[in-house]
Structures are given as C-alpha cells and as structure tokens.
Amino acid sequence: MASVGQCVWLPVDDDEAYALARVKAVQGDSVLLERVKPPRGAKKEETLLQKAFEALSVVSGSEGETCDLVQLEDVSFAAMLSALRARSQRDEIFTSVGPVLVVVNPYKPVACCSPDLIRKMGAGESMPPHTHSIVATAYRNLLDEGGAQSVLVSGESGAGKTESIKLCMTSLAQLSRSSGKITAAALESSLLLEAFGNAMTVRNHNSSRFGKWCALHFDANGQICSGLIRSYLLEQSRVVGAAVGERNYHVFYYMLAAASPEQRKRLRLDTQGTQADGESTGAAAYNYTSKGELEAPGIDDIAGWAGVSEQLRVIGYSEEDQLSIFALLAAVLALGNVEFDASEEGAEDERGHGQIAASSRSAAEIAADLLEIDAKQLEAKLTTRVLVPAGGRASMYTIPLTPDQCRDTRDAIARAVYTSLFDKLIADINTSLAGDTPKLTPKSKQPLKRSRAEPDDERFIGFLDIFGFENFAFNSYEQLCINFTNEKLQSHFMDALIRRQEEEWRREGVASTHVVFPDNAAQLELLDGATLCVFALLDEECAISGTDDGFVSKMHNAFANPNPSANATASASAVYSKPVRGRNRAAVDAATDKLRFTISHYAGDVEYTALHWLEKNRGGLHQDLPRLLASSRHSGLAAMFEARAASDESKRATVGAAYRQSLRALSATMSRTNQHYIRCIKPNEEQEPDSFNGVVVERQMRCTGLGAVVEIQRSGYPVSFTHGAFVRRYKVVAFDRPQLFESDDEREICVGLVKYLQELQKGSGGEADKGSWLDRMLAQVGLTKVFLRAEVYRQMEIPRQGVARRAAVCVQRLCRGVRVRASMRQLVRHQTAAAAVRAALKDKALPEAEAAILALKAVWEGYHVPEP
Ligand SMILES: Nc1ncnc2c1ncn2[C@@H]1O[C@H](COP(=O)(O)OP(=O)(O)OP(=O)(O)O)[C@@H](O)[C@H]1O
Ligand SMILES: [Mg+2]
Numbered sequence: 001m002a003s004v005g006q007c008v009w010l011p012v013d014d015d016e017a018y019a020l021a022r023v024k025a026v027q028g029d030s031v032l033l034e035r036v037k038p039p040r041g042a043k044k045e046e047t048l049l050q051k052a053f054e055a056l057s058v059v060s061g062s063e064g065e066t067c068d069l070v071q072l073e074d075v076s077f078a079a080m081l082s083a084l085r086a087r088s089q090r091d092e093i094f095t096s097v098g099p100v101l102v103v104v105n106p107y108k109p110v111a112c113c114s115p116d117l118i119r120k121m122g123a124g125e126s127m128p129p130h131t132h133s134i135v136a137t138a139y140r141n142l143l144d145e146g147g148a149q150s151v152l153v154s155g156e157s158g159a160g161k162t163e164s165i166k167l168c169m170t171s172l173a174q175l176s177r178s179s180g181k182i183t184a185a186a187l188e189s190s191l192l193l194e195a196f197g198n199a200m201t202v203r204n205h206n207s208s209r210f211g212k213w214c215a216l217h218f219d220a221n222g223q224i225c226s227g228l229i230r231s232y233l234l235e236q237s238r239v240v241g242a243a244v245g246e247r248n249y250h251v252f253y254y255m256l257a258a259a260s261p262e263q264r265k266r267l268r269l270d271t272q273g274t275q276a277d278g279e280s281t282g283a284a285a286y287n288y289t290s291k292g293e294l295e296a297p298g299i300d301d302i303a304g305w306a307g308v309s310e311q312l313r314v315i316g317y318s319e320e321d322q323l324s325i326f327a328l329l330a331a332v333l334a335l336g337n338v339e340f341d342a343s344e345e346g347a348e349d350e351r352g353h354g355q356i357a358a359s360s361r362s363a364a365e366i367a368a369d370l371l372e373i374d375a376k377q378l379e380a381k382l383t384t385r386v387l388v389p390a391g392g393r394a395s396m397y398t399i400p401l402t403p404d405q406c407r408d409t410r411d412a413i414a415r416a417v418y419t420s421l422f423d424k425l426i427a428d429i430n431t432s433l434a435g436d437t438p439k440l441t442p443k444s445k446q447p448l449k450r451s452r453a454e455p456d457d458e459r460f461i462g463f464l465d466i467f468g469f470e471n472f473a474f475n476s477y478e479q480l481c482i483n484f485t486n487e488k489l490q491s492h493f494m495d496a497l498i499r500r501q502e503e504e505w506r507r508e509g510v511a512s513t514h515v516v517f518p519d520n521a522a523q524l525e526l527l528d529g530a531t532l533c534v535f536a537l538l539d540e541e542c543a544i545s546g547t548d549d550g551f552v553s554k555m556h557n558a559f560a561n562p563n564p565s566a567n568a569t570a571s572a573s574a575v576y577s578k579p580v581r582g583r584n585r586a587a588v589d590a591a592t593d594k595l596r597f598t599i600s601h602y603a604g605d606v607e608y609t610a611l612h613w614l615e616k617n618r619g620g621l622h623q624d625l626p627r628l629l630a631s632s633r634h635s636g637l638a639a640m641f642e643a644r645a646a647s648d649e650s651k652r653a654t655v656g657a658a659y660r661q662s663l664r665a666l667s668a669t670m671s672r673t674n675q676h677y678i679r680c681i682k683p684n685e686e687q688e689p690d691s692f693n694g695v696v697v698e699r700q701m702r703c704t705g706l707g708a709v710v711e712i713q714r715s716g717y718p719v720s721f722t723h724g725a726f727v728r729r730y731k732v733v734a735f736d737r738p739q740l741f742e743s744d745d746e747r748e749i750c751v752g753l754v755k756y757l758q759e760l761q762k763g764s765g766g767e768a769d770k771g772s773w774l775d776r777m778l779a780q781v782g783l784t785k786v787f788l789r790a791e792v793y794r795q796m797e798i799p800r801q802g803v804a805r806r807a808a809v810c811v812q813r814l815c816r817g818v819r820v821r822a823s824m825r826q827l828v829r830h831q832t833a834a835a836a837v838r839a840a841l842k843d844k845a846l847p848e849a850e851a852a853i854l855a856l857k858a859v860w861e862g863y864h865v866p867e868p
Helices: 050-054 077-089 115-120 131-145 161-176 181-197 250-258 261-266 301-314 319-336 358-371 375-383 403-433 477-508 521-528 534-543 548-559 570-574 613-618 624-630 635-646 655-671 694-703 706-715 723-734 746-761 790-842 846-864
Strands: 007-011 018-027 030-035 045-049 094-097 100-104 149-155 211-218 224-232 340-342 354-356 384-387 397-400 460-467 596-601 604-609 674-681 719-722 779-781 785-788
Touching (some): 007 030, 030 050, 045 050, 077 094, 077 100, 077 706, 115 161, 131 149, 131 161, 131 460, 149 477, 149 655, 161 224, 161 460, 161 674, 181 211, 181 224, 181 250, 181 403, 211 655, 224 655, 250 301, 250 319, 319 403, 319 635, 340 403, 375 384, 375 403, 477 521, 477 604, 477 613, 477 674, 477 706, 521 596, 548 570, 548 596, 613 655, 624 635, 674 694, 694 706, 719 723
Parallel strands (some): 100 674
Antiparallel strands (some): 007 018, 018 030, 094 100, 340 354, 384 397, 596 604, 719 785
16 A cells, blocks of 8 residues: 555656656555656656556665665665666766676776776675675685686676676786786787677677687686687678678778788788779778778777787797788688679579679689689689589589679678688687696586595686677577577576575575576577477478578467477467567568567567578588688688588588587586676666666666566565664554563564564555465564565555654654744844844934944844854
8 A cells, every 4th residue: 555755666768767756645546656856857746556556666765875786675676776876876886786796887997997906905705896806706716615616797788798807807817816828828818809809889899799708727726727718609790891880800900000011912901902093901992891980989900900919929829820810811801802793694694693893803813812722713612603412412513603692602701711710719729728737628527516635627717708688670590599698698697596595595494485486498498498499490491401481480380379389388389479460560571571580588578580590500601612711722721611621511510509509518517617697787878987877777687687686586575674674674663562672582573573563554455464474474584684575565664654754744843843933033132133223223322322233233143144
C-alpha cells in the first residue's frame, strides 16, 4: 500500500531513466506521484495504479554512499543507477556490485587511475573497489592457494575494457615485481596486437576488433615466467574497407604515414596511386584505406609505426623478418587497388567475364610481387574458378567469373592474408612468451588447491578482453557469434554469483532451498545444444550446399513450430521466435525479410538476418586460393596456407564449428579458474567526460549481465540489514514496546521486531494478513543479518516512514514557533525604539534622540542578521 510522502524510483522517458518521486496523494486504487526536481519540460506528476506502484523500488537513501551496490538496502536497477551516477560525478569510477567490479569510463584522466597511485596501493586485503584490488586478490589467491585465476572484462565497444586491462597489467607487474624478457614481451605484445587488431570506429577511436585471452604464468617466486595469448573473431570485413566515420586497421595507416624511404621502395608503396593526379601515396591512394576516415583522433600514426618496429623486435623479429610482414600488408593494399571490368569475350553473357582493368594491371603485378606468387596465376585465380564435380579432380573444369565475383575473390584473398598474418603474429608472440614452463592448458583437470612446492602449470592469471553483447538494426552472423560468446560467459558469471549468494546464506544459517535462480540454459541449448541447435543446423545446410533460405526454414520448423521437431527441446523453442513478415522492416528489403529470426538473449531480444550466412560459415575462401597462396615463395605466407591447401575442403571445420570448439576450450579453462569480473560501462554515447546518461548506462547494465545480480538478489532476498542496522532502523516504531529490546541476543530482538512489524500492518490487506512472514520465509533472521523479500520490506517501511513523517512535522512546528516568536520580539523592540525616537525628536532632546536612533539601528541590524 502506498503512503503519502513515500519515496520511490519512477521510470521516466528522459536521460535520467529513473527519477526520484514522492507519493503526493493516495485515492482508492490510484497513487499520485510527484517527481522531485524534474528537468525542464518533463512531466511533474504521474498517477499509477497501486499494483504498478508496488512494482517500483523504494528509495532507501543509502544510494551513492556505499561503494558495494549489493550492500544497498534494496538492490534494484534504479538504486544501482543512482549510486553509479553519484559516484561517477565524484570521479569515483570504480564500484563493486558484489563480486563484480563496475568501471564507469571517465573519458578523462582521473586520479584513481594514475600509475603513481597504483604503485602506492600495495597488496593489502581490504581495499576500495579498483582494478588494482581485483588483481591483488587474484594474485594473493594464486600464491596462497596455487589455483589458476581469471579476470573477465566485458562491456560495449568504448566502455574501457582494454584500458582496464592495461591498469590490471600495471598492477600485476608491480605486485609481482616482474621484469625481464617475458614481462617486456607480454606488455609489448598487447601494443603490437593493438596496431594490427584495433581500428577507429564510430564508437571508439581505438576499438579492439577481436576478443583476447591473455594468460600470464608465474613461477614459484611469484614472478611472470611465461604467457599465452588467444584471439577470438578478428573482424575480417574491415580489411577490405571501413564504413563512413571509421578506419581500417591502424597498422595500414602507420605504415603509409611513416615507412622509411627504403621501406617504401621495398614495399613498393610509392608506385601506387588511384588519385586523379596519380601522386598520392598515403592512405588516400588505396581503396581499402580511403573509404572511411584517414586519421583517427588520439592515434599518432608516426609514433605507432615506430612502436610496431620496436614491439616486433622485442618478440624476436629481425629487420628482414619485419619487412616480410610489412610486405604482406602492402600486398593487401595493392590487391585492393586491382579493379575489374567486363571483357569483350563475355559480352554475350549479360554479366560479362571479369578481367583486370588495364588501369590496375600494375597494382596486380605489385600484389603478386609482394605475395611472391606468379602474376599470371594470381590473375587466373582472380578471374576464374575451378569447379570439382562429385566425380573428383579428373573431371574438374574452369568457369570465368563476373566482375563482381572477381572483386569478391580479390577481397577474400585480402581478408585471408590479413587474418592469417594476425594469427601468425599471435603464434610468434606465444613463442616469445613460452618461457621454460609447461604449456598453460593442461589436458587433465586438476584440483584448484595445490601446495606451493608442487610443480604447477595452473599458476596463471588469465585476462579476457571480449566484445560485449550486440544488438543493432541489422544483426548478422558476427553478432550471433558475439552474442553466443556472451551467453557462454554469462552462464559462468551467474554460476559464480549464485555460488556466492548461496555461500552467504549458508554462513548465515538461512534456508535457500525454496529459491529458484534464473539461468540462461535455454539460450545455450538453442545455440550450442548437443542434439539440435542453430550452429548445427547451419553446418548441416553448408554440408548439403543448401541456401540461407533453407537454413532459416529449418530453424523455423525446428524451434518455431507449434509442434517442434522431436529433437528440439521446449526450453530452446521458448527463446526462439519467427518475426512477423514485413513488419517494421525499414532496414531490410523484401529478399531478406524471410531470412529473419529472433533469439531472446539474457540481455534482450535480438533479431538476426541470415544473409550470406552459409558463405560466412564456410569461411569464404575457395579451395583454389589456399593452394595459390601456399605456392608462394614467401616462406611465411606459404606456411600460413599449407595445411589449408592440403586439407579436404568438404571435411574442413566450418567457421562456426571451429569457433564453438574454441569457446568450449575457453569455457573449460575458465571453469578451472577462480573468476573475477570487471564490467565496463560508458556513461554516454558521445565519448565525453562529465556526462552521465541514465538510459545509456541502464542498457549496458542489462547487457553486461548486471541484471543477473538484481535477479539473483530478487529471487532470494533483495533487502538485507545487519542485526544492528535493522534494530536501529525500526526501533522508532516500537518505542512503546521497550520489552522487545530487553534481550542480550540481537538475533532474538530482530525476530521480535519482525513479528511486531507484521502485527502493525495486520488489517492493511497486504502480505501481513497472509500468515507469518518468518514461517513463510519472506523474512529470515540469520546469524548476523536480517534478510527480507521486497514485499515485506515495503510493508515494514510504512510505519517507519509514518513515524519519520510525524517527527518531521513536529520538528517543523517547533522550528516555526521559535522563528515566529523571535520575529515578534524583534517587532516589539522595533516599535518601542521607534516610539522613543519620535518622542525625543518631538521634545527636541537631541542626546536622547541620538541614543534612541542608535537603539533603533541596533534593532534593524538585528533584523538583518542572517537567520541560523
Ligand atoms: N580508466 C580510464 N581513464 C581514462 N580514460 C579511459 C579509461 N578507460 C577508457 N578510457 C577512454 O575510453 C576510450 C575507450 O576505451 P577502450 O579502448 O578501453 O574501450 P574498449 O571497451 O576496449 O572498446 P572496444 O570494445 O571498442 O575495444 C579510451 O581510448 C580512453 O579514451
Ligand atoms: Mg578494446
């Protein structure tokens, strides 16, 4: 039941997302709420039905004061949002939500991230929320218990994941006092991967376009002795051109801006030119780099190039080795400048046979030269395709490609060369980080706790910097993989949260068997189930050379059919739906309308469009091409494609299957570790400091899985107080029951107080009339804390707020009385003094008049003294 004066968090449409509102009046079933300090133009009052009102979170007043949001009396999105806002306004960017560290990107240098401060933080046990404290805890656990640790960092693009991991690395190097070759290689390799794997996007000028797992291994002295890096899903489409307002990978611009004259000559960078004047040799001269922006704010291309050389040197590349890497980069750029037109031969075919345009013959020759493959062969593979029918290679034949198909082939080669180069760099970094210790991923599962003396390959801390949940207007295969990753990580996250919650209840002696926790098993079943799942259906369709259309129909049939197929589980079908055709499809044309399907992820519904998914799942590189690249005289390039050229195309794992496999391995590694969570949040879309948009933050709280914290708390007891805090809070309503507080046992007092609070609410028609709160486990009194369900907390607050209101009215009355009496006295003194002045002036008694004026002045001055 609402009561006048009660404060709640009201969801609003503007940037605040939730506003502080007070109950102004209650009439029958409707509650009139008045928004406190509404922004200009916003609605001041809102009327809600009691039922809707009861779903709102009560304002407890402690928001913004606590640095652990799970310690808030009522854990809700609104309260958490308000606390994050208050803290980030004070530049306190780190906040705990139970076991999770939330980092709100400040978009400006802040004192708490300065390396000096981090150096001074030490390794003490009780530290404020900070990346340093996460690392210190992980490092302490690692040394004390010898168990592997992981720090999982997630968040939207631009939220600050990579920067947070850099802070973690600074802390770790300092705490472990590590130095030397491996530590330097570990630190430098991150920067090297930034050059090759980061790019400017509209969301982040230095956006990591790949997921990264980096594990640092420690020796018995607690110093870094080896490392291992794995990458996930490098964004391939960017290699062949970036969207408006974005750039291709940084390293291309570094090279074009700062390669030395000798390098330019070797890499044949000065011989390019697509500009009309033919003179431009920078990023503007290449199709793959000229489509988007040429410069990225905050990224220094010249310094970046010097950094790349240095970082390659640290991981063991000689000058010559470096040039061979750069040659592949230059080859990709040259390939991008190869254009195609229709040959006369193919004129009778309305699409025409593609041939290399005369103006770009030199680009093709340069590309072949840099790739060290035969120019004629490159031309043949760019413009034709060999088809091998079921009968085998003996009956194969060659078909000409249309100009569009030639362009697709060219782009496929460019993407394959770049991604293979990226993989090679990671492999080489891993070699340089290998050290003397055994491999970091033991085949057998080992117990977490080990003695320090034991030889141990589980003594590592892994950092995962992974793309957050994505939901755009058009979601494709890449979004499915990203969101699948996030579902997997979310399930680890929920397990860890639930384990922690259950441990607390166990410690407190509180029953928990009646609590049903949320999970995302249905989504995982749908995406990655053992029998029938989205990825398996896609592989199946690829295997039979089916179509995107066929794949989607099979999914609809399996999961969206009122009688789902025998293999599809009901839970998987429950999170799958078939969108209504033709509705709200401004972004999608009629051809793709039928390719849509929706998955209800833990973070919200995402509608996918399966356009070109079969091709994407196959990897997009026709078997001819690996063979061509494997024939290169460039030994590095040939090695990259050897295995692929030799393997049977039809038996090769699809992109989805390989990715599922790598995620399973990651998941298994994570399960062996003690997990620590960092969730990064950006406070606004504009990448600006000192601006906090509630709507933007709330969306990310949901997408980063913080909703699970709220849900898990709500499935159990969202409100909890220590015994002392509970007694202090509700003592005011029981002043007339001193016997309740006579016991020496605080727990007993709390039990009595819970019962008394229920008594007070009896007859109000709420929860209090339905049987004992304690027996129904709506409230439980543990060893040190009282746990309350939200509905009980609401009822308990009514008498407390009533007392508080009466007390406030009483204090106001007293204050007003004091003020009125004081001003009355002043008035009387004024009139007396004024009368004395008048009398003295009438009698022309100047000394008396002067004294009376001074007295009057004193009274006036009294008037003007500011009131306390
Ligand atoms: N702790 C911080 N202090 C100051 N600025 C920061 C901090 N964290 C992030 N930033 C700013 O935000 C930008 C984006 O951060 P970062 O590159 O770490 O995001 P991200 O989450 O890794 O994004 P993406 O997924 O696109 O790689 C940084 O370039 C920096 O300007
Ligand atoms: Mg990043």
